[in-house]
Every structure is written in C-alpha cells, then in structure tokens.
Amino acid sequence: MSLATETIASLRQRLASREITATDIVNDLAKTIEQRNPAIGAYLSYDVEAALAEAAKADATLPLGGVPIAIKDNINVTGQPCTCGSKMLAENYTAPYDASVIQQLRGAGALPFGRMNMDEFAMGSSTENSALGVTRNPWDLERIPGGSSGGSAASVGSDLAIAALGSDTGGSIRQPAALCGCVGLKPTYGRVSRYGLVAFASSLDQIGPITKTVEDAALLLNHLSGRDAADSTSLNVAVPDFTAGLRDGVKGLRIGLPKEYFVDGTHPAVSAAVQAAIKQYESLGAEMVELSLPHTDCGVATYYVLAPAEASSNLARFDGVRYGHRAANTTDVLDHYMSTRAEGFGPEVKRRILLGTYVLSSGYYDAYYLKAQRARTLIRKDFEDAFEKVDVILSPTCPSPAHKMGEMKNDPLTMYLEDVFTIAANLAGLPAISLPCGLATETGKPLPIGMQLVGKSLDEATLLRTAWAFEQSTDWHKTRAK
Numbered sequence: 001m002s003l004a005t006e007t008i009a010s011l012r013q014r015l016a017s018r019e020i021t022a023t024d025i026v027n028d029l030a031k032t033i034e035q036r037n038p039a040i041g042a043y044l045s046y047d048v049e050a051a052l053a054e055a056a057k058a059d060a061t062l063p064l065g066g067v068p069i070a071i072k073d074n075i076n077v078t079g080q081p082c083t084c085g086s087k088m089l090a091e092n093y094t095a096p097y098d099a100s101v102i103q104q105l106r107g108a109g110a111l112p113f114g115r116m117n118m119d120e121f122a123m124g125s126s127t128e129n130s131a132l133g134v135t136r137n138p139w140d141l142e143r144i145p146g147g148s149s150g151g152s153a154a155s156v157g158s159d160l161a162i163a164a165l166g167s168d169t170g171g172s173i174r175q176p177a178a179l180c181g182c183v184g185l186k187p188t189y190g191r192v193s194r195y196g197l198v199a200f201a202s203s204l205d206q207i208g209p210i211t212k213t214v215e216d217a218a219l220l221l222n223h224l225s226g227r228d229a230a231d232s233t234s235l236n237v238a239v240p241d242f243t244a245g246l247r248d249g250v251k252g253l254r255i256g257l258p259k260e261y262f263v264d265g266t267h268p269a270v271s272a273a274v275q276a277a278i279k280q281y282e283s284l285g286a287e288m289v290e291l292s293l294p295h296t297d298c299g300v301a302t303y304y305v306l307a308p309a310e311a312s313s314n315l316a317r318f319d320g321v322r323y324g325h326r327a328a329n330t331t332d333v334l335d336h337y338m339s340t341r342a343e344g345f346g347p348e349v350k351r352r353i354l355l356g357t358y359v360l361s362s363g364y365y366d367a368y369y370l371k372a373q374r375a376r377t378l379i380r381k382d383f384e385d386a387f388e389k390v391d392v393i394l395s396p397t398c399p400s401p402a403h404k405m406g407e408m409k410n411d412p413l414t415m416y417l418e419d420v421f422t423i424a425a426n427l428a429g430l431p432a433i434s435l436p437c438g439l440a441t442e443t444g445k446p447l448p449i450g451m452q453l454v455g456k457s458l459d460e461a462t463l464l465r466t467a468w469a470f471e472q473s474t475d476w477h478k479t480r481a482k
C-alpha cells in the first residue's frame with residue numbers, strides 16, 4: 001500500500017522505528033500525484049527533487065521528522081512560488097522567506113511539499129475563483145472541492161497529501177474539509193502566527209491544519225501554535241500538548257445546539273447526518289443543551305462588510321510597483337496602477353475591493369463599516385453567553401454537500417450564503433473544527449458531510465477531545481474517496 005494513504009501518526013511510528021524513510025514517503029507521494037493530480041488539480045506546483053533533497057536530511061527523531069505537508073499557495077515558503085491563485089503573483093513572485101508556521105514546521109522536522117490551489121486571494125467557497133486552474137472534488141470530479149483551501153482539502157481527501165495547511169477567514173479550512181471528507185481546524189484567532197500568510201482580512205485570518213484524522217490535526221497544531229514576535233496579534237499564552245487529552249472522552253460534556261443553525265433550507269442528508277451525530281454523542285455520555293445565538297442572522301452581512309473592507313486595504317499593495325504583475329506600456333502612474341490591477345485581479349477580487357472601498361468611504365463608513373463592527377460585538381457576545389452554559393457548540397459545517405462545478409459561479413450572493421454556519425467563529429475569534437459525520441447518497445456518487453464544533457477561546461483541547469470521541473466511535477473517517 002502506498003505511504004501516501006497514511007496519517008501523520010502512523011508514518012511517524014514507522015519513521016521512528018526506521019522501517020521507512022522520508023525519501024520513501026516523498027517517492028510514494030510523487031507517484032500518486034503523477035497518477036491522480038491531473039484529474040483532481042489540487043497541486044498548482046510541486047518540486048520532487050527539492051523535496052527528496054530535504055527528505056535525505058530529515059531527522060526522524062523530531063516530532064514531525066520526515067513528514068511532508070502540503071501548503072496552501074498563500075503561505076510563503078522560501079524559494080517557492082506563492083501565487084495566491086492569482087495572475088497578480090503567478091508570473092514573477094518567488095517567496096523570499098519562510099512564514100513563521102513554516103519555520104516552526106521545519107523546526108519539528110516536517111517537509112513543506114507542494115503548492116495547493118485556492119480561490120484567488122482566498123476569496124471564495126469553491127476554488128472556482130482560482131485564476132490558475134480547476135480543482136475537482138475527489139469524491140465526484142464534476143463537483144467543487146469547496147474553498148478557498150480547495151487544493152489542500154482535495155489533496156488530503158484523495159491521499160495526494162498526508163496533511164495540508166489551509167487558511168480560514170470565514171470558513172476556508174472547515175468548508176472544503178467538510179466537502180472533501182477531511183478534518184479541518186481553524187484555531188483561536190491569535191493562536192497561530194499569520195506572519196508570511198498573504199493577508200485577506202487580517203482580523204479574521206488564521207492558518208490551520210487539514211488532515212485525515214483528529215489526532216493528526218492535534219499533532220500539527222502543536223507545531224503551528226505560539227507567540228511570534230513577527231505577528232503582534234499572536235497571543236502570548238502557553239501551548240499545551242493538544243494530543244494529551246484526546247482520549248479523555250465526553251462523559252458529562254455539555255454540547256450546545258443553537259436553534260438558528262438547525263433550520264429549513266439545510267440539505268436533508270446534512271440534517272440527518274448531524275442528528276445522528278447528536279445521538280452518538282448522547283450515547284457517549286454527553287449532555288445536549290438547546291440554546292440560541294440570537295444574532296446569527298447578521299453574520300453573513302457583517303462578514304461581507306468587514307472582510308471586503310479589510311481586503312480592500314490589504315490588497316492595495318498590489319500596484320505593479322513593488323512586486324507581482326506589472327502592466328506594460330502605461331502612460332502615467334495612475335494608468336499604471338489601474339491597468340496593473342485591472343489585468344492582475346479576477347472578478348471576485350475586484351468585487352470585494354469595490355465593496356470594501358465603498359463601505360469604508362466617508363459618508364458610508366458609519367452606515368456600513370461601523371455598524372458591522374457593532375454587529376460583530378453582538379455576535380461575539382452571543383457566544384460568550386452560550387459558553388456560560390456549554391463546553392462546545394455543534395452544528396453542520398455547511399448547508400449542503402458539494403455542488404456541481406459552475407452551478408453558482410455567476411451567483412455570488414448564493415455562494416456567500418454557503419458560509420452561513422462557518423463565519424461566526426471567525427467574527428468571534430473562536431476555534432472551530434469540521435469533521436466527517438456522514439455521506440449523502442442521493443446525490444449520485446456519495447458525498448461527504450461535515451459537522452462543526454466551535455469551542456471556547458483557546459480551548460482547542462476540548463474541541464479536539466470532543467471530535468476525537470466521535471471520530472473513534474464511528475467509521476466516517478475511514479471512508480475514502482474512490
């Protein structure tokens with residue numbers, strides 16, 4: 001069996017006992033990628049020779065020694081492309097430095113391997129906004145893998161990668177993980193350094209793992225977390241060993257079920273799978289508590305004011321002067337900026353920049369941006385109140401399984417509504433995980449369904465323990481795309 005099918009935990013055991021080497025893993029991955037990536041399109045690029053050179057030096061005694069990790073194409077790795085799925089950075093940008101998470105992973109012995117496709121600048125939920133190629137859902141090649149970390153999730157979901165890094169601003173780790181049958185974890189805002197992640201909306205962005213199992217998510221989180229002097233929003237708090245309490249069970253754990261997340265319009269297979277998961281948790285000894293998050297209906301609107309506002313400011317740096325695409329034959333400086341940006345950005349990015357500039361402009365600032373900030377506070381407060389009564393909050397990750405490619409491409413608003421269950425955790429800065437909890441079968445080919453757990457601030461440990469208990473008592477994580 002190819003080593004590409006294994007988890008971090010299983011590879012680590014075999015590496016430590018010297019049964020296999022990092023070189024074996026890279027060779028097996030390269031073979032699988034060659035065979036299957038042309039159909040799936042998860043990798044934008046990968047460098048086998050460079051990975052083999054690093055594998056030869058890998059130290060199997062380190063905690064992640066010799067394990068290749070696929071990297072979303074918005075996280076800088078020295079000497080590699082970092083296109084953000086955009087024409088703007090595709091032609092002539094090579095990362096001059098390692099993001100802090102990459103430095104940390106290397107310190108733990110991991111090998112960053114491969115650049116994963118994504119929606120342009122992480123704006124989207126289907127990876128259809130990538131300017132550089134199509135990524136397909138490994139469960140059904142006619143369907144989207146989710147987004148924006150679609151390449152990362154499609155690779156892990158089809159054994160084209162052992163594990164991957166994604167970034168999550170409004171659901172971009174959890175939603176593609178759910179649609180591709182993987183585990184995806186968005187850490188607490190500030191848990192993981194954002195230094196070297198190309199910024200989309202800085203008050204919402206977090207890097208996190210996409211993995212085959214909950215244990216692997218915990219293992220990776222151990223080596224992503226921690227204060228970083230290069231990111232002033234990273235938190236100076238202790239980093240526990242997130243694998244330590246995984247097996248402690250959920251007896252007596254209080255799980256909140258927010259009524260606003262169990263609503264009409266959710267696909268029947270999603271509702272059924274999540275209801276079955278609730279029963280499973282009850283049988284494991286957890287206590288279900290119905291509750292309300294009353295400002296849930298403001299979430300999508302709040303997010304789609306704040307995220308574009310921050311994006312319009314963050315993306316101002318792509319002006320054709322410092323790096324990236326540069327329009328040819330321009331007449332003056334204004335023409336230079338305008339032509340560069342008109343050519344370099346795709347339609348969704350332009351839409352967000354326009355929206356963001358509008359809500360920040362004088363006259364509209366109070367009505368939109370300031371109001372959205374106030375709504376954000378109310379959403380955060382909803383969670384604070386809820387976490388007085390419960391330890392974690394359970395819901396579906398997305399309203400439906402993966403849709404067909406092209407189905408929503410020209411309907412941005414419907415696409416935005418797909419984020420309804422995931423964005424609140426970003427607005428509130430809370431940790432959240434998606435894990436497989438079922439399969440939709442009435443969709444032709446079976447499609448994975450994900451359940452989301454949201455935790456208290458900095459309480460990833462409880463989140464992971466809760467996820468692990470369900471995972472290990474069911475077989476959903478073993479069901480693979482064929």
Ligand code: GLN
Pocket residue numbers: 122123124125147148167168169170171172173200307419
């Ligand atoms: N789908 C959301 C958006 O388009 C979330 C993206 C993300 O988390 N990066 O903005």
